[in-house]
Amino acid sequence: MNRKNKIVIGLLFSGVFTSGLYAQNTSPYSYFGVGTFNNVDDARNISLGNTGIALEAPDYINSKNAASMTAISSKNVVFNISGIGKYNTISSNLGKDNRFSANFTNFSAALRVSQKFFVGLSMQPATTSDYKITSTIPIEGTAGEYPVTYEGSGGLSNWGVSLAYKINDHWSIGGKVKNNFGKIIRKETITTSSEVEISRDVRYTGFSYNLGTQFKKDFSDNFQLTLGGIVNFGSKLVSKRDVSYTENQDYTNSITTNLSSKDSALPFEMGFGFGILAKERYRLTFDFTQSNWDKIKNTETSEQYYKQKTYGLGVEILPERRRTEKLSETFIYRFGLNYDTGYYKINKVEIDKLEATVGVGIPLKKVVLNVGYGYGIHGFQKNVAIRENYHMLNISMNILDTWFRKRYLD
Template sequence: MNQTIKIIIILAFGFVQKTFAQDSSPYSYFGIGTLNSVDNTRNISLGNTGIALEAPDYINSKNPASLTSIGIQNVIFDVSGLLKSNTISSNRGTDRRINGNFTNLGLAMRVSNKLYLAASVQPTTSTDYKFVSTVPIEGTSDTYPITYEGSGGITNLGVSLGYKIDNNWSVGGKVKNNFGTISRVETITTTSELEISRNIRYTGFSYSLGTQFNKYFQKERLLLTLGAIVNFKSNLNAKGETVYTENREYNSSATTKLSSRSSTLPLEIGLGVSVLKNDRYLLSLDYTQSHWNEVKNTVTNEKYYKQDVYGLGFEIRPARKNSPNLSENLIYRFGLNYDKGYYKVNNREINKMEATVGLGILMNKINLNIGYGFGKRGVFTNAAIKENYHMLNISVDFLDRWFIKRYIN
């Protein structure tokens, strides 16, 4: 156990040092930034599903009720990371960016036969963009250039509880403390250069509930699992400042207190179903709806809409368990995910389609999950800016046993 703790502490220091810059997209300009894929690589490889997935050997952030499926190795450490390459194209040309980061650091354990506990740190949103536009000069046909830059994001520190009502039905809840700073810089160039820098600090708590129910059909050798989640609407309190700097070489600047409007995390409702056949073939489906249309106060002036997300995943498990051959312990995963989006640009929805594949490698006390995904944002609309991206997800789950009573001293 001591060696495992040392490994986690080393990784934790790296996680704390950098928790943003995962999605260098111009669309991260809107609201509190782009929502990150911060789940375990297994869920991401299965089309970002997980509401109805049991989690005996990893931490499933989709549904706190899944904690009750933790196996005989009753403590799990989860460390996940992402490497992403974005290609952004518009009528102005093409831009390519590569970035990476830790996406999850978590610990889960069985407290008793019915009660389970987990804690995690995840970068929920990220803001990372730079683009140039023009603004018309009032009363003339001329324009002047303006550059927009953004960085930062929202991180959450969460604690989850899962409770097993009986062998078939489980419930769970999660409390998250959301915090972070988003920086927005506008540089206006005319006869002189004016830089307007806004640093906005967000804080607030959010709450969620989840449940899972499973039924085994012995004759068909089929396990059916149903899941549901509710992430309640919550507020993010905003405080900050604005710095005006004119002609930076002369160091002429002024700072004023920013009366920023508080933002909101929307109500989200999700349903999921999974079917496991012969303990080998798994099919998983998720549907979530986020009520962004009820979000009124944000930093940007966009109008938001209900967001619908559909996920589909398929997994092939090994025919033999605990085989001495590594090649016989591989798990193969495939997934599709469609995100309708929650805002419009020039009256066009910015949707997203993503295809994923993944590989699970089962080792003694360690599970390694690797996933690759290819996605497009703005794929079904005539958007002014389109994105293609490639991403590599990696999760390492350390399995350990704590609190085991000694029978021989």
């Protein structure tokens, strides 16, 4: 990669990495549960409607399905760095509020260690809790109300190790182990004749496991079908809570309690997908996942959980296989649509999400730069109390390197 390309890519990523690790989603909905789940996938997946269960990954790391690593060439080691910038417009009966946030979303690496065995490492910010909400609470025995402010910060991150095995030219399997950890801070400030602040610091830790498989078949020179499936096993999160009460910043009383792992958990999830490649240029992808949030209880907040279903559809247009003279002739174009039913109710209303995306892949020497734009609505139903309309810019850089090359001497 020449000096000019390095400078351009560095400038693109400098704006993404300026915020803290948990500043990815400044949303009032991040108050609920363990926070808002971040989209930590590569910009390619996001631009394809957040699909990828049945996508091969010869030149990037597909975190949707560990089995996809078996497409990596024996000559390549792949590094992935991803980031996101997001501009939210939050609407309610109290008016509108505009917010911008940006951060990195994924750092990972993968390589082939033998003819059929592959390994990968990743670090991702999994959830975000970042909000500030002003409301009132009633004064007991009167018609009056006290002003109260709710603030939150923090979230969960994870380190992961992925393994994949290529059974034959058509079928591969893979799995991933993740260590989830992090702290969420919730503050309530109540203003009466004095000011009382209640702070709850909850620390989480726990392991999660998932399995994946892919099957690929060429039916002709112009038609290829790929099938994929994943299972993410439920994860218990061991929790510890520190609670402090402060009055007028003069008096502080703190207590520490251990939460039951039954009250803090991530759900069992399963999904499947398919991909169709026609004429080696046109790819169609579809994903469906279901998360059993209805089996999870959380005592920190009061929302009601239900079974979550997510649908994704993507279209990718690849360049023609011929000698090219312009960089633009090598571009890869992507379009996607994603619908998420959500997994919790607020005032008996389900909070769903609809998102449309477009993107482009730019192959450079030993680097593939993926850029995607998305527009979404969080709280798509008409009767929600708060609706978020957001614009997002996703950027990922996939670096291809060669290790273990034999040296030849004249």
